[in-house]
Amino acid sequence: MTATNELVLVINAGSSSIKFSLFEAGAGADPVLLYKGLADGIYVEPKFTAKDAADNKLVADAIPGTAKNHDEALRHMLAWLNGVINGRKIAVIGHRVVHGGVKFSKPVRIDAAVITELEKLIPLAPLHEPHNITPIKILQGLLPDVPQVACFDTAFHANQPELNQLYALPYEFSQQEGIRRYGFHGLSYEYIASVLPQIDARAANGRTVVAHLGNGSSMAALLECKGIASTMGFTALEGLPMGTRTGSIDAGVVLHLLNHLKMDAKQIETLLYKQSGLLGLSGISSDMRDLRSSKEARAKLATDYFVSRIARETGSLAAALQGIDALVFTAGIGENDTETRAEVCAQLAWLGVILDPAANAVRSGEPRRISSDDSKVAVYVVPTNEELMIARQSEACVH
Numbered sequence: 427m428t429a430t431n432e433l434v435l436v437i438n439a440g441s442s443s444i445k446f447s448l449f450e451a452g453a454g455a456d457p458v459l460l461y462k463g464l465a466d467g468i469y470v471e472p473k474f475t476a477k478d479a480a481d482n483k484l485v486a487d488a489i490p491g492t493a494k495n496h497d498e499a500l501r502h503m504l505a506w507l508n509g510v511i512n513g514r515k516i517a518v519i520g521h522r523v524v525h526g527g528v529k530f531s532k533p534v535r536i537d538a539a540v541i542t543e544l545e546k547l548i549p550l551a552p553l554h555e556p557h558n559i560t561p562i563k564i565l566q567g568l569l570p571d572v573p574q575v576a577c578f579d580t581a582f583h584a585n586q587p588e589l590n591q592l593y594a595l596p597y598e599f600s601q602q603e604g605i606r607r608y609g610f611h612g613l614s615y616e617y618i619a620s621v622l623p624q625i626d627a628r629a630a631n632g633r634t635v636v637a638h639l640g641n642g643s644s645m646a647a648l649l650e651c652k653g654i655a656s657t658m659g660f661t662a663l664e665g666l667p668m669g670t671r672t673g674s675i676d677a678g679v680v681l682h683l684l685n686h687l688k689m690d691a692k693q694i695e696t697l698l699y700k701q702s703g704l705l706g707l708s709g710i711s712s713d714m715r716d717l718r719s720s721k722e723a724r725a726k727l728a729t730d731y732f733v734s735r736i737a738r739e740t741g742s743l744a745a746a747l748q749g750i751d752a753l754v755f756t757a758g759i760g761e762n763d764t765e766t767r768a769e770v771c772a773q774l775a776w777l778g779v780i781l782d783p784a785a786n787a788v789r790s791g792e793p794r795r796i797s798s799d800d801s802k803v804a805v806y807v808v809p810t811n812e813e814l815m816i817a818r819q820s821e822a823c824v825h
């Protein structure tokens with residue numbers, strides 16, 4: 427570490443966990459990861475784990491305290507960080523914030539007015555936004571002199587054409603109530619867009635579909651590296667089925683659950699967000715590894731459904747792009763599950779996709795091409811790096 431370079435702390439907080447990454451940002455150079463880790467089990471049995479950039483575990487211990495809350499977890503994390511940074515100051519803290527609404531279409535330096543605006547967005551992302559805001563407020567108290575920046579998962583999609591942002595509700599709903607398609611996973615897409623020019627100049631200047639397949643999954647259409655359409659909409663529930671989320675479902679089902687099965691809003695929210703998707707279909711697990719290693723017919727049903735929806739959405743996004751030059755797989759499943767990639771590509775043969783099975787079988791943390799040389803559509807695996815994207819954006823925002 428050179429003492430002149432700035433330290434950038436990236437925070438990605440959820441309901442029961444806070445992930446952190448500490449970067450060193452050199453003048454003009456990309457931030458370099460120094461440490462990463464997380465506090466998880468918050469409110470139950472909080473634990474803290476930290477690793478160095480080479481993935482060596484440095485610490486794994488229980489977080490002391492009786493409140494077991496985000497405040498204690500952040501204090502513990504900062505105490506550990508202070509030990510390793512050895513008197514150097516953190517120059518900026520960047521936060522992943524799921525929803526930026528209509529107002530925030532780029533990273534923003536956080537002040538009291540921004541927090542007020544973020545709190546207004548809680549109804550649009552009730553399961554995520556409050557947990558993104560909590561550490562911002564706590565860190566304002568703990569490190570009042572360190573600027574904080576909010577980086578939004580919706581921002582990448584903010585310039586989608588109006589047609590791809592609308593629902594066919596009365597027009598006033600989009601204008602007055604903000605009920606429109608926002609799209610999420612934008613930090614991941616933005617990272618992919620930032621590295622695509624080095625991977626495939628033709629795709630970077632043309633039409634690319636990116637499949638971010640993880641616990642949460644979505645896909646986006648990139649025209650010249652800009653987002654023009656996405657499978658996710660008003661909330662992170664629309665589009666592909668996910669670990670425990672339904673993905674797109676006829677709104678009439680929700681009315682039926684309310685009116686005829688007499689479920690209340692909270693029960694329906696739990697059903698749609700926590701009990702459905704791969705978990706609900708399989709009855710086994712939300713984790714792709716469990717499903718791939720299971721012999722149960724319903725495990726296969728769940729993965730078949732997942733793959734079929736990805737293939738169908740690729741067709742829809744290719745139509746939005748008026749063609750497709752490249753398909754990129756990323757995130758936990760996209761980067762690691764060779765079967766999902768092979769099955770999706772087989773269903774896209776009609777588009778001219780030809781997989782290279784040997785290339786698909788390669789395990790690597792590097793971007794790689796997995797389609798054959800004669801494939802009309804170039805297919806890639808590109809590991810995403812949302813934390814690096816937040817570090818870049820936060821650094822740029824304060825300079």
Ligand code: AMP
Pocket residue numbers: 639640641642669712713714715716757758759762763764
């Ligand atoms: P993410 O939300 O991006 O961390 O992705 C989580 C998903 O990636 C889970 O469904 C995991 O089962 C899946 N995943 C992670 N590693 C593998 C792997 N080696 N093979 C298959 N799926 C994996």
